[in-house]
Amino acid sequence: MPASSRSIVASLRGYYLRWWRYDKNTEARVEEALERDYWTKAQWDGWKQDRLSYILHRAANKVPYYREVWSKRRKKGDRASYEYLENWDILEKSTLRQRGSDFVADDCDAKRMFRDHTSGTTGTSLDIWLTRETVKSWYALSEARWRRWYGVSKKDRWAILGGQLIVPVRQNRPPFWVWNAGMNQLYMSSYHLAPEFLRFYLTALKEHRIRYLVGYSSSLTSLAQSALSERRKDVTMDVVITNAEPLYDHQKELISEAFGCPVMETYGMAEMAAAASECSNGSLHQWPDAGVIEKSDSAFADQPVELICTGLVNPDMPLIRYRVGDSAIFSDKAEDCGCGRTLPILKKIEGRNDDLLYTTDGRRVGRLDPVFKDASGIAEAQIVQISLREIVVRFVGSEGFEKAIERTIASRLQDRMGDIEVHFERVEKIERTASGKFRAVVCELPAEERSAAASG
Numbered sequence: 209m210p211a212s213s214r215s216i217v218a219s220l221r222g223y224y225l226r227w228w229r230y231d232k233n234t235e236a237r238v239e240e241a242l243e244r245d246y247w248t249k250a251q252w253d254g255w256k257q258d259r260l261s262y263i264l265h266r267a268a269n270k271v272p273y274y275r276e277v278w279s280k281r282r283k284k285g286d287r288a289s290y291e292y293l294e295n296w297d298i299l300e301k302s303t304l305r306q307r308g309s310d311f312v313a314d315d316c317d318a319k320r321m322f323r324d325h326t327s328g329t330t331g332t333s334l335d336i337w338l339t340r341e342t343v344k345s346w347y348a349l350s351e352a353r354w355r356r357w358y359g360v361s362k363k364d365r366w367a368i369l370g371g372q373l374i375v376p377v378r379q380n381r382p383p384f385w386v387w388n389a390g391m392n393q394l395y396m397s398s399y400h401l402a403p404e405f406l407r408f409y410l411t412a413l414k415e416h417r418i419r420y421l422v423g424y425s426s427s428l429t430s431l432a433q434s435a436l437s438e439r440r441k442d443v444t445m446d447v448v449i450t451n452a453e454p455l456y457d458h459q460k461e462l463i464s465e466a467f468g469c470p471v472m473e474t475y476g477m478a479e480m481a482a483a484a485s486e487c488s489n490g491s492l493h494q495w496p497d498a499g500v501i502e503k504s505d506s507a508f509a510d511q512p513v514e515l516i517c518t519g520l521v522n523p524d525m526p527l528i529r530y531r532v533g534d535s536a537i538f539s540d541k542a543e544d545c546g547c548g549r550t551l552p553i554l555k556k557i558e559g560r561n562d563d564l565l566y567t568t569d570g571r572r573v574g575r576l577d578p579v580f581k582d583a584s585g586i587a588e589a590q591i592v593q594i595s596l597r598e599i600v601v602r603f604v605g606s607e608g609f610e611k612a613i614e615r616t617i618a619s620r621l622q623d624r625m626g627d628i629e630v631h632f633e634r635v636e637k638i639e640r641t642a643s644g645k646f647r648a649v650v651c652e653l654p655a656e657e658r659s660a661a662a663s664g
């Protein structure tokens with residue numbers, strides 16, 4: 209398809225999505241969300257209790273899957289009340305994948321709902337059904353906390369580096385992007401970020417007068433590296449917003465330097481069970497009106513724990529105590545943020561559970577990027593755990609690579625993981641996932657070995 213037709217198709221899709229997401233009440237909803245940012249604890253407690261009761265009641269009575277679960281439990285003599293969240297079973301992603309449509313309330317007409325199909329990694333696709341009311345609520349929250357906090361709005365011209373394949377992977381000539389007039393958005397392929405194409409991306413950002421960038425941390429980092437190495441000072445942004453992957457400190461610094469602006473980390477998911485965004489004070493604030501994130505204690509301080517979330521935005525496909533597949537580190541104390549917002553703080557999002565490593569003493573280790581600190585000659589690297597005692601570091605070498613750096617990296621990994629073997633494998637490139645994401649850490653330990661490790 210020629211570029212101009214692609215733009216028409218993308219724009220039509222954009223206008224269609226805009227109809228689902230926004231209407232004349234959007235601005236009022238945004239204002240309300242921004243007001244809730246400063247609510248007192250008592251205000252939040254009252255609001256959450258009402259909303260959660262409504263969701264739990266609706267799930268237990270109107271949703272086929274949950275009705276079945278509760279009826280089975282009743283038959284076994286279980287008298288636990290569905291009115292208390294802690295009485296609900298944990299919902300696994302595999303169940304949601306297999307039983308998808310059984311999670312839609314039976315007073316809804318699925319054909320009239322928006323069906324969001326997420327690709328995820330191979331074999332992990334999910335379907336989520338949403339009414340227009342839910343879509344509008346969610347996008348009002350996003351407008352407030354993913355844009356207004358940073359001084360931009362959906363009306364400003366923006367670019368997204370995303371996982372949709374918009375031009376064939378084999379195409380080796382720009383444009384690798386498409387203008388979506390319906391959303392004022394330049395949609396850029398994250399599959400064509402090869403070193404030789406990066407300068408075309410930078411020029412496109414400038415020519416389209418883009419004010420802010422949204423995308424995967426790893427893709428934005430590649431773009432930033434290119435801008436810095438080409439000494440391009442002419443492509444500046446108001447803000448860069450990262451999503452879908454954790455943002456590491458070194459990435460944040462690079463991107464900020466390249467585009468002369470703050471870099472903000474956000475967290476969310478298609479299932480709409482929880483969300484968070486970073487404030488100007490550097491805290492990652494939860495959105496309590498998006499979902500309840502259970503605060504579980506960990507046996508080790510500063511250790512990632514799996515997120516269990518109950519979505520509050522979608523009462524028509526309620527996800528109760530849903531294991532979203534990501535881990536985070538909770539703040540150990542209630543903190544007041546310098547920004548004045550009262551939204552609870554998450555210390556760090558660690559990313560997918562599959563992107564953590566396990567030690568023989570039962571710890572889970574994330575955020576391994578510091579082991580590559582000052583490692584010149586390594587363009588990118590991926591740490592793969594093969595067994596509890598064995599790790600492989602795959603890396604793409606670049607100019608200035610010296611074998612000695614391997615020893616430094618191995619000993620830093622051993623500092624964090626204990627007595628393990630570390631092997632190195634130099635590769636041409638590191639494969640992205642089906643949705644174009646870069647995985648810095650891959651845990652190939654079978655699930656049973658992980659839980660055996662975790663239980664000591």
Ligand SMILES: [Zn+2]
Pocket residue numbers: 487488489490491493545546547548549
């Ligand atoms: Zn704050």
